[in-house]
Amino acid sequence: MKITPTCVPCLLNRIIFEAKQSSDDEKIQTQVIKNACTMLGELYDPHECSAVIATQIHKKTYDILNNQDPYETLKMQSNQIASSLVPTIKKRIQTAKDPLKTAILASIVGNTLDFGIQGASKNPDELKEVFDEIFAEGLGYDDTKILFSILKNCQTLLYFTDNCGEIVFDSLVCQQLKQRFPQLSISLIVKGKPVLSDATLKDAKEFGFDEIVDEVLTTGGFAVGVNLSLVSSTVKKKIEEADLILCKGMANYESLSETNIRPIVYLLRSKCEPIASSMQVPLHANIVKMYE
Numbered sequence: 001m002k003i004t005p006t007c008v009p010c011l012l013n014r015i016i017f018e019a020k021q022s023s024d025d026e027k028i029q030t031q032v033i034k035n036a037c038t039m040l041g042e043l044y045d046p047h048e049c050s051a052v053i054a055t056q057i058h059k060k061t062y063d064i065l066n067n068q069d070p071y072e073t074l075k076m077q078s079n080q081i082a083s084s085l086v087p088t089i090k091k092r093i094q095t096a097k098d099p100l101k102t103a104i105l106a107s108i109v110g111n112t113l114d115f116g117i118q119g120a121s122k123n124p125d126e127l128k129e130v131f132d133e134i135f136a137e138g139l140g141y142d143d144t145k146i147l148f149s150i151l152k153n154c155q156t157l158l159y160f161t162d163n164c165g166e167i168v169f170d171s172l173v174c175q176q177l178k179q180r181f182p183q184l185s186i187s188l189i190v191k192g193k194p195v196l197s198d199a200t201l202k203d204a205k206e207f208g209f210d211e212i213v214d215e216v217l218t219t220g221g222f223a224v225g226v227n228l229s230l231v232s233s234t235v236k237k238k239i240e241e242a243d244l245i246l247c248k249g250m251a252n253y254e255s256l257s258e259t260n261i262r263p264i265v266y267l268l269r270s271k272c273e274p275i276a277s278s279m280q281v282p283l284h285a286n287i288v289k290m291y292e
Contacts (some may be wrong), residue, residue, distance in 0.1 A: 001254045003050040004274045011054055012036055014196075015061050017115060021074070022065040032064050050274070051225035051255040058195065059222055069194035071115065071164075077124040078113045078165030079203065085131060089172060100176040101144050104267060107173045108286045109134045110166035111249055111269040115197055124165065140270070140285025147265050147290055151181050154243035159213070160189045160226065160256075162249025162268075167199040167207060170248065174212045185214045187238055192218035192230070196251070225255030250275050265290045 012033070019032040036057050043053045062068055069075075089106045096102035109131055113124065151157070159174065161167050167190075174186055188209050191198045204216045217238070221230040228236070239245065245264040247256060253266050253275065266289050270276040276283040 001050055001257050001274065001278045002046055003044065003048055003053055004046070006272070006274050007050050007054075008040060008044065010272065011040065011057065015057065018058070018061055018070045019065065022067045022070045028065065032061050035060060035064060049255060049258045051223070051251055052227075054224040054251075054254075055195075055222065055227065058224060071197045072194070074115055074124060075164035075197055075199075075203075078127075078163065078197065079168060079206070081124045081127050082110060082113070082165040082168035085128065086168060086172070089169065093172060093176065098144075100148070100173070100180050103169070103172045103176045104144065104288065105135060105139060105286060107166060107169035107248070108139075108267050108269055108288070110169040111162060111267070112271070113163045113165035113197065114249075114271065127165065134269075134286070137286060139288055141279075141281040141287045141289050143265065143288045143290040146292075147288060148180075150244055150263060150290070150292075151177070151184065154181065154184055156185050156187070156238075156242045156244075158187050158189060158238055158242045158245045160219075160245070160247040160252050161191075161199045161204075162247075162252060163197045164199050164203055165197075166248065167203050171207050171209060171212055174209070178212070186212075187242075188213045188216045189226075189235065190216065190218055191223075192220040193222045195222055195224060198251075223255070225251035225253075227255065228259070253279065263290065263292045 015036040016033060019029040023029060039057050043056060093099045093102050113127055161170055177184055177186060188204060190204050191200050194200055201218055209216050217235050219226055219231055223230055245261055247266050249268050268287050270281050270283055270285050270287050273283055279289055281287050281289060
């Protein structure tokens with residue numbers, strides 16, 4: 001997805017959020033904001049991918065703050081809050097007409113656990129308050145029938161995760177995928193380094209993915225979304241050979257929509273107008289959209 005004018009204030013708001021999370025020093029906060037404005041002025045190009053620009057600005061922000069994980073506390077809290085909801089979600093899955101679709105919907109509700117941008121959470125506790133309401137909305141764009149028909153003939157699935165908290169619900173999706181499609185080999189891909197509120201190898205290990213999926217891999221270096229030039233040769237080969245790619249979250253869409261990788265399905269909450277417009281889906285909706 002190309003950067004849009006609307007992306008500019010959103011990116012700046014997130015940079016300000018990171019600065020406040022990391023430091024009370026007004027001089028450092030000012031330095032971060034001035035640097036972000038300067039970089040945006042230099043890098044902004046309507047022909048450039050939004051995730052590529054965001055990656056460069058966030059990386060420099062982390063360096064100025066001398067903090068390589070400004071979201072660390074929020075990520076831990078998100079995982080705790082999400083874990084507290086698991087018993088309730090498991091009951092819904094067990095009694096659902098379509099357990100896999102129910103697990104997918106719950107995991108998309110978890111995609112609201114994002115910070116520093118409009119349309120996302122103000123704090124991790126908010127997930128408890130809004131979960132039932134957003135879950136009750138159902139899917140605002142529903143390609144699950146297409147998804148399930150493709151999965152019937154799949155042997156290999158790459159599952160790109162997104163945020164902490166949300167990854168707790170991803171474990172339930174992977175469990176249901178294994179039950180419904182026992183022939184499926186699932187490779188879970190988490191971030192190689194801390195970036196924004198995204199899940200890393202630490203989170204995958206904490207929630208026992210080693211016992212749920214067939215392997216856990218990482219995206220490699222620091223990147224918003226997925227930078228294919230940074231992933232390992234193993235992951236590149238997996239992408240080339242996978243029968244299906246499943247991606248959670250907006251940043252993964254921003255980056256991988258710039259590629260010709262197919263078939264690929266995106267599971268996300270459409271939290272901003274540029275994403276909704278690019279995907280041609282409703283705004284503030286739970287989305288499952290397949291690109292064949």
